[in-house]
Each structure stands twice: as structure tokens, then as C-alpha cells.
Amino acid sequence: MRVGIAGIIGAVVLASGAMGARADWRWPSFPAGVSAPALPAENGMSAAKVALGRRLFYDRALSHDGSMACADCHQQARGFTDGLPTHVGVTGDMGVRNVPGLANVAWRSGLTWTDAGITTLEAQAMVPMTGTKPVEMGMAGRDGDLAARLDADPCYRRMFAQAFPGAKGAADFARVTAALGAFQRTMISFGSAYDRGALPPLAAKGAAQFKASGCASCHSGPDLTDGKVHYVGTAAPRESDDPAYGGKPPPPGFEPPPEQFRTPSLRNVAVTGPWLHDGKADSIDGAIRRHAAAHLTGIDMPALLAFLDALTDRDFLKNPALGPPPVGCPVPT
Ligand code: HEC
Ligand code: HEC
Incomplete structure (x- = not known):
């Protein structure tokens, strides 16, 4: 039986607006043999964090010149890729690797194409934002800019307060990456013909x-x-x-x-x-x-x-809960 994952996640996220910041997270049902993904100890799931992470994922304010969001390289309709061989960063650096898809990324224990030792989504998100080889979003050393931009937005102030109750100070990379991680863990794709046992x-x-x-x-x-x-x-x-x-120069006959x-x-x-x-x-x-x-x-x-x-998984590629966030603020004043 296939349960509408889109529907369940959507409902949980909406419910959070009314219920405030509580650990109200419930995973959808997974296929036999798949259990809920492991979470870093310091970043439990909550609907408020997911909603914040979604807004951040689609927000170009996370890049130096305001021109690039995570979602510009990771586009939902393409399985969260971009259709390009590699993607140019905000300062013109040519990307080195092809953009990988993000379906079920919650279950990956090693991230990126190589053995770079990146094991959590939280750590990974720092690479596009602050990486310099190549520069992608160009935010290295710009912690102050990030905090100022997000704090200037009353909706973000409410969303951060709800997602991280008790946290002091302006928004920072740690909370931004935690929320992005929570959102990316909802990029769940088990609705293909293969999953349904319906192979032509x-x-x-x-x-x-x-x-x-x-x-x-x-x-x-x-x-x-x-x-x-x-x-x-x-x-x-x-x-x-x-x-x-x-x-x-390599010695003759040396093969790395x-x-x-x-x-x-x-x-x-x-x-x-x-x-x-x-x-x-x-x-x-x-x-x-x-x-x-x-x-x-x-x-x-x-x-x-x-x-x-x-x-x-056609439903995954169109799931509204993974698409651009609502225009209005999901957290009322
Ligand atoms: C020894 C392990 C191994 C085997 C066996 C293998 N693959 Fe792969 N496959 C890989 C690796 C590693 C890559 C990534 C290589 C790269 O990007 O340069 C890859 C990449 C791919 C891709 C590209 C996916 C993408 O998103 O870019 C496809 C499609 C694919 N494999 C299909 C197959 C098929 C079909 C077979 C059997 C005929 C197969 N692979 C056998 C390891 C394997
Ligand atoms: C300029 C394009 C670009 C932007 C912007 C971008 N990414 Fe990526 N992303 C990539 C590329 C390229 C890789 C592969 C990197 C590698 O293997 O070295 C990647 C890899 C990833 C991975 C690892 C997936 C896997 O299975 O290994 C995750 C997760 C991810 N990105 C999330 C994000 C988040 C979150 C943001 C926003 C903070 C973001 N990306 C912004 C291009 C981009």
C-alpha cells in the first residue's frame, strides 16, 4: 500500500503553525526494511525546523550577492539537480562536480562524490555556503552578514524562535545548517513504480x-x-x-x-x-x-x-511540501 508521503509531511508542517515549537515530528510510513534515518544527537526533527529549513533552502539571501539559493542548483523537478554538467558559483568559479540529486539523502552516511569525510547534512551545507575551492555561494567569513540579513526579516525572527526555542542571539550558521538538514531529511522518495512493485x-x-x-x-x-x-x-x-x-613531474613509470x-x-x-x-x-x-x-x-x-x-517518483518531483515555501509568513505574529 502506498501512503501519500506528500500529504503526511504537508499536514505535519501545517499543524506546527498552530501548535508552536514542540517536538511534534512524525515520519511517514516507510517501505518494509527501511527504518527512520539516523539523526545527529543535537538536531532532532521538528515541523518548525523543517519549515524554516525549507524557506532557507529556497532563499538567495544565503549567498554573498543574493543571487543563488541551494534550490538554484538543487531543483525539485530534476530530482534536486540542475540539468548542467557543473554549476558556476557567485564569483564565476566553474563548479568542479556535477550536482547530485537529494532524494532520500537522509539515509546517506557519506556525502559528496568523493571520500571527503563529510558525514552529516549539517556539515555538508557549509560547503556550498562557505567553500572556496570552488566558491559557490561565497559566504566564507561572512557570519555577520548572514546574521544581519536573516535578523532583519521579522518572519525569520519568528521562525528561528519557534525552531530553536531558548536559543540566544542572532541566527548563525549552526542554526541555519540544522534547519537545512531537517528540511533535507524530508526529501523522501519511495513512490516509484519500482517501489510499488509495478514494473512494466x-x-x-x-x-x-x-x-x-x-x-x-x-x-x-x-x-x-x-x-x-x-x-x-x-x-x-x-x-x-x-x-x-x-x-x-611524475617519475617515469609512476602511476598514481x-x-x-x-x-x-x-x-x-x-x-x-x-x-x-x-x-x-x-x-x-x-x-x-x-x-x-x-x-x-x-x-x-x-x-x-x-x-x-x-x-x-513523479509525486516526489512535484510534492508541494518540498517546493518553494509559501509567500506569507507561516508563523503568525
Ligand atoms: C563497482 C561498482 C559499480 C558497478 C558494478 C556499477 N556501478 Fe554504476 N556507478 C558506480 C560509480 C562509482 C558511479 C559514479 C562514477 C562517476 O561518477 O564517475 C556510477 C554511476 C552510475 C550511473 C550514473 C548515475 C549518475 O547519477 O550520474 C548510472 C546510470 C549507473 N552507474 C548505472 C549502472 C548500471 C546499469 C550498472 C550495471 C551494468 C552499474 N552502474 C554498475 C559504481 C558501480
Ligand atoms: C553552485 C551549485 C550548488 C549550490 C548553490 C548548492 N549545491 Fe549542494 N551540491 C552541489 C554540488 C556540485 C555537489 C557535489 C559536490 C561534490 O561532490 O564535491 C553538491 C552536493 C550536495 C549534497 C550531497 C549529496 C550527496 O548525496 O552526496 C547535499 C546534501 C547538498 N549539496 C545540499 C546543498 C544545500 C543544503 C545547499 C544550500 C546551502 C546547496 N547544496 C547548495 C552544488 C550546489
Whole structure:
């Protein structure tokens, strides 16, 4: 049975407006074998935090020049990606990696394409806001600006007070990232044909092919990822000034280990292109063929693609609770 996740989350968020700041969070029902995601001890869920995180996610005030929100790179209709190979930051730095989708990101224990040691959504959110390699939102060292902007908005003042009762002082990065984390944990996607056990015949054939070809050894579990990094043959050859060579030209015959990438979740993969860590695969078929795997010979690509298409959760891509926040303030004066 499929429960309308959109409906449940929407109802909880609305109820919070009336009930004030209480730990009133209730997860929707998850499919068999999936339990509620682990939460950092200091950031429990609440409807007030989720509502605040949603507003922040869509707010360009989180970038230096007010031109870029999380949602500009993470667009709901594209599974929270942006349709570009890489995205230019506010100061013109070219992005280095393709924007990954955020469906079921609450369950990822390692984040980003590489083994960067980022394990919580709270820590991750600091990267786009304050990262300098590359600059994305350009807020490094601008704690004061952030606090001043958010504090100048009476609605944010009420929303922060409700989401963090008892917290003193102006809004800061810690509370901003906590709220963003809570909102992102509601990006729950278990409504595809695959989840409903409703695979069309060609997709069912593709599911069998997916197993037989060993795809499921890395694209495993409820979100079709093992969360680990692998070398699958997609890394570009290193440049001679690569730090792996220690700043010197590589000695003859020296081969640095190739770069490994984290197995991406394949949820909503049909709408998250272009694909791969560099965004250089402009078809799913092309992304699969860039895996240097011998067992790719003789695969039934149309069936495989039909299976991957059946991982698209149309309700998730349109769920109003994950879209832009209401224009008016959700917390009355
Ligand atoms: C300029 C585009 C851009 C903006 C703005 C942006 N992101 Fe991202 N996001 C990316 C890219 C690119 C990656 C992959 C980074 C990497 O692997 O090195 C990413 C990765 C992530 C991940 C990790 C997902 C995973 O499965 O590993 C999360 C979570 C995330 N972003 C949330 C956010 C939040 C929250 C904001 C706003 C504070 C935000 N992003 C703003 C481009 C962006
Ligand atoms: C050894 C582990 C492994 C196996 C086996 C594997 N993959 Fe992957 N897959 C990965 C990794 C790692 C990436 C990311 C590579 C990159 O971005 O450069 C990836 C990327 C992808 C992507 C692109 C997703 C995106 O969002 O960019 C698709 C599609 C995909 N794999 C499908 C498959 C299919 C279909 C098979 C079986 C034929 C398969 N994979 C086998 C590890 C694996």
C-alpha cells in the first residue's frame, strides 16, 4: 500500500503553525526494511525546523550577492539537480562536480562524490555556503552578514524562535545548517513504480538484467547505492601538476592511483542528467558505458534503461511540501 508521503509531511508542517515549537515530528510510513534515518544527537526533527529549513533552502539571501539559493542548483523537478554538467558559483568559479540529486539523502552516511569525510547534512551545507575551492555561494567569513540579513526579516525572527526555542542571539550558521538538514531529511522518495512493485514488462526484464550484470553489487539497497567509493574507469587521467605527484613531474613509470567516486543513488536517475561526477555523460546509456566493466558486453540496454526509468517518483518531483515555501509568513505574529 502506498501512503501519500506528500500529504503526511504537508499536514505535519501545517499543524506546527498552530501548535508552536514542540517536538511534534512524525515520519511517514516507510517501505518494509527501511527504518527512520539516523539523526545527529543535537538536531532532532521538528515541523518548525523543517519549515524554516525549507524557506532557507529556497532563499538567495544565503549567498554573498543574493543571487543563488541551494534550490538554484538543487531543483525539485530534476530530482534536486540542475540539468548542467557543473554549476558556476557567485564569483564565476566553474563548479568542479556535477550536482547530485537529494532524494532520500537522509539515509546517506557519506556525502559528496568523493571520500571527503563529510558525514552529516549539517556539515555538508557549509560547503556550498562557505567553500572556496570552488566558491559557490561565497559566504566564507561572512557570519555577520548572514546574521544581519536573516535578523532583519521579522518572519525569520519568528521562525528561528519557534525552531530553536531558548536559543540566544542572532541566527548563525549552526542554526541555519540544522534547519537545512531537517528540511533535507524530508526529501523522501519511495513512490516509484519500482517501489510499488509495478514494473512494466520491459522494466522487469531490465531489473533482472541489472542483477545479472552485477550492477546491484554497487548500486545496492533501498536507494541503489552502497555508499562506498569505487574506481569504475570514469576518472580522467591526472594532469602532471596533480597534487598526487607531490608538485614534481611524475617519475617515469609512476602511476598514481586513479580517483574513486561514490556510487550514486539511482533514484530518479532518468531526470538527474547530465550524469557522472563530471557531468560529462549526456545520456544514461553513455554513463553506463563509461563503467569500464567487461560484463557490459551483450547487455539488453533498452530493458536496463526501462528499469532505470521506473525508478522515477513523479509525486516526489512535484510534492508541494518540498517546493518553494509559501509567500506569507507561516508563523503568525
Ligand atoms: C553552485 C551549485 C550548488 C549550490 C548553490 C548548492 N549545491 Fe549542494 N551540491 C552541489 C554540488 C556540485 C555537489 C557535489 C559536490 C561534490 O561532490 O564535491 C553538491 C552536493 C550536495 C549534497 C550531497 C549529496 C550527496 O548525496 O552526496 C547535499 C546534501 C547538498 N549539496 C545540499 C546543498 C544545500 C543544503 C545547499 C544550500 C546551502 C546547496 N547544496 C547548495 C552544488 C550546489
Ligand atoms: C563497482 C561498482 C559499480 C558497478 C558494478 C556499477 N556501478 Fe554504476 N556507478 C558506480 C560509480 C562509482 C558511479 C559514479 C562514477 C562517476 O561518477 O564517475 C556510477 C554511476 C552510475 C550511473 C550514473 C548515475 C549518475 O547519477 O550520474 C548510472 C546510470 C549507473 N552507474 C548505472 C549502472 C548500471 C546499469 C550498472 C550495471 C551494468 C552499474 N552502474 C554498475 C559504481 C558501480
